[in-house]
Amino acid sequence: MKSLKKIAAVVATLALTVGMTANCFAASWQSYFGVNEAWFEGAEGKLSSQSATGWTADMKTIGWGGCWGAQVKQSVKVKKGEEYTIKYTLSSSKCDKWVFVKIADKKENFAYGKWVKIKKGKSVSVNETFKATADSDTLTFGIGGEFGDRKGIDKDATKRYSYASGGAASLNDGDPTYSTTVKCTGFSFEGKSAASTGTNSTDTNTNTNTNTTGSTGTTNNNTTSTTVATGDFSPMACGAAAILAGVALVVFARKREA
Structure with a gap:
């Protein structure tokens, strides 16, 4: 009977360790690809990798349904009037690509x-501080095929096109049948209050471009701010917590035996 209790304790420890580690490793990015959801104007693809500091989206076709034909997003908590710093590097492997980065609420x-124009095989780095113009809860990268023709169709089209310095006519991804891999690295999102669910990156990037088309707010590379809370913990910390919990279970089981 004592042996069975020990085995049960070990099994519980392993289950707890795996469960906690899985939660810690879980990335906070969500994705949407139109064709995958039977919206055939959208992009066809998948998110092939993701981490706290970025993601990789492989698209067989970019589609013609606008930037929201493919999306990568995460939840944030942004307060109107507060300053935030956002950093990321974007690249496109096989074609020139427009990407729209939006922080907004459901309304x-x-x-x-911000519109970011990426040249085929190149990368663009953004490091920008802005003052939030509204309370918001979602940060989204729009990476679908954009051709500047979604006014009257997409709810936010007029607003998002206003961020393009050349207007809607300047946004043209070439051909909706293009395939490409869009990658985001070095992502971080910081604010003066730890009230958000962004992430902080220690990655360093070169060739920072803070003058990309459609910028909002002002750029300040010297801004000092506290890291926005993420809810994610490092794998080592999670593993340690799980092991300690497991040890507690074993000790408890031994006390019960005594």
């Missing part, structure tokens, strides 16, 4: 918007 109240 399309924008806290931030």
Whole structure:
């Protein structure tokens, strides 16, 4: 009977360790690809990798349904009037690509918007501080095929096109049948209050471009701020917590035996 109790304790420890580690490793990015959801104007693809500091989206076709034909997003908590710093590097492997970065709520109240133009095989780094113009809860990268023709179709089209310095006519991804891999690295999102669910990156990037089309707010590379809370913990910390919990279970089991 004592042996069975010990085995049960070990099994519980392993289960707890695996469960906690899985939660710690879980990345906070969500994705949407239109064709995968039977919206055939959208992009066809998948998120092939993700981490706290970025993601990789492989698209067989970019589609013609606008930037929201493919999306990568995460939840944030942004307060109107507060300053935030966002950093990321974007690249496109096989074609020139426009990407729209938006922080907004479900009613399309924008806290931030920016168009980023990526040249085939190149990368663009953004390091930007802005003052939120609205309370918002979602940060989204729009990576679907954009051709500047979604006014009257997409709810936010007029607003998002206002962020393009050349207007809607300047946004053209070439051909909806293009395939490419869009990658985001070095992502971090910081604010003066730890009230959000962004992430902080220690990655360093070169060739920072803070003058990308459609910028909002002002750029300040010297801004000092506290890291926005993420809810994610390092794998080592999670593993340690799980092991300690497991030890507690074993000790408890031994006390019960005594």
